[in-house]
Amino acid sequence: MPETSILSDDFIRELINVGEVDILVGVPTYNDGRTVGQVVQAVRAGLLQYFPRERAVIINADGGSRDGTQDLVRAASISDLSVAPDVHALRTLHSISTHYEDGPASGIALRTILAAADLLQAKACAIVAPDSTTLEPLWVERLLRPLLRDGRELVLPVYRRHKFEGLLIRNLVYPMTRSIYRCPVREPYPADFAFSGALGSRFLAQDIWTQEQGRHGTELWLAVSAIVERSKILQCFLGAKTRSETAPADLVKAMRESAGVLFGSLETNFAAWSSPREPLEAPCMACEPTVSLEHSRLNRKRLHQMFAFGVTELEPVFLSILSQPTFDELKRLAKLPEEKFEYKEDLWVRTVYEFASAYHQAVIGRDHIVQALVPLFRGRAHTFLTENRDASADEVEANIESLCKTFERDRPYLLESWQGRK
């Protein structure tokens, strides 16, 4: 029991009453009253339908919600459930809701769930996002079965998403993770994922929990650490992932949680990515096309304006982060009218790699470096939207694949600039 000190006495008492379990499903929440009831019901249905013989518990770690989220979780846990007339649990399905201190922070919620899983010696543990309103009972099966049956250690999701959703994942986090760590995981920053009890204990033993990556972007950090230690990873197709209506499109926050954490991981795992390594396989189970094409009304003009404004205003900041040729190229781009504007792949990759090196060398405050990437990402998002405006799902996939290849091709550039030779 290495991390029981972070759990409250009442929570430990409840966990002791549950006893050892085979499966633990964690639901981290903060003011998710609108959706959490539906999610917990779907999780219960999944557990009853697909794992009736296993001892299971649902743990809700709440960051101090004021909209009655915890009450809704408890209500959903005891409500009548009609999965199918012939489905009955052979064991009691426990549900516990606890409140963690110093929240809200998804990392602390995750740590609470990991500590509970460690205490209950769970064989398999799944984390489910409280806003996954499209969650079906089948998701629970797909996430957990490979851990219990096939000896997999980490199961990451693959969703069907709109072609213009997850732009930061598609333009930076996925291609960069894939090329640097040589593992093609589509969702390295997963909302819903699962891991074995042994891997969960190793996650818990990491020394990140008092640092920033132990509070925000923790899922990405843990996924990368599993890749680095060459865990047995499987990707499973879950279905459509709808965008949360309440999730703010705060780009700075998203950039800190994704690019910031990824840049930080490069430093910790330098030995792992700087030397030649065999690619790590992450096969995809039941995979289907991942891009959907519904209508979207994104304002590209505004993205272009904010890019140009950012490049002009942040010149002194960029001069300490970027090389002169890269910055000159960006300045030239910023002067172009919108119809001629194109932030090409190779320039974008060079920009990201120079930012990663500047982050490593701490040329200015690291948080400032991450913030400075935001206006440039807007420019890249503009180009991505333009080139994929009328593209089919296959064409979008091909464009993302091409970006991944560019990230991979320019990997030596990162190493050179990392070591200060650029």
Place this chain on the structure above:
Amino acid sequence: MWQNFINELNRTMHEIVGGLGRFLPRFFEMLTLVVIGWLIAWVLRAVVRSVLRITRFDKLSEHTGAASLLRGAELPAPTEMLSRFVFWVAWLGFILVGVNVLGIVGVEQHISNFFGFLPRLFAALFILFFGLLAASFFSRAALLGGVNADLPSPRLVSLALRTMMILFVLSMAFEEIGIGSETVLIAFSLTFGALMLGLALAFGLGGKDLARKYLERRFAREEPPAEHAHDHEDELSPL
């Protein structure tokens, strides 16, 4: 008469020789102190230079803007500058102690003043360095925040913040070393007051509608007007 002259000459010669006899040991003592002081100052300079290089002081100074100031004035890099400063302060201290050994009337007071001034000088330098660092950090934070929030003139806001902080830091540093403290304080108060009054007038007169809208949105939680409802655009979905 001739005998008197010889006697006086002898006495004078004795006094000179006696004086020299008393002065020369002190002089050599002073010379020894100066030489030892030079050696100690040289070692101190080497130590300070190494410590500053290890702690990447030049990079830190680059962040504060101090390095670019020095470059502009064609002065050496901050590490070199500070290590030379330590060398000269240490050596000057030894020279003054050496001069004190000579027993020249009135010098003691000046030497005592010099050593009394040193802690305040270091405190002022400390305030200046970390003040510049803070000014640089906060002005950059304001610039990035302004750009990412799409606020108008973030560079101007950042520059204003930086100028204000530097003025504040300078006034504190000058006050610490006691150079024109009142003048600097008054100048700072005037500048700060004028700036605040200007901003108050600008925001009060120019931004009253904006302020009203903001307050209504913040506290009254009004629904957006119906004519904007169908202008709704999708927000960028980063993750």
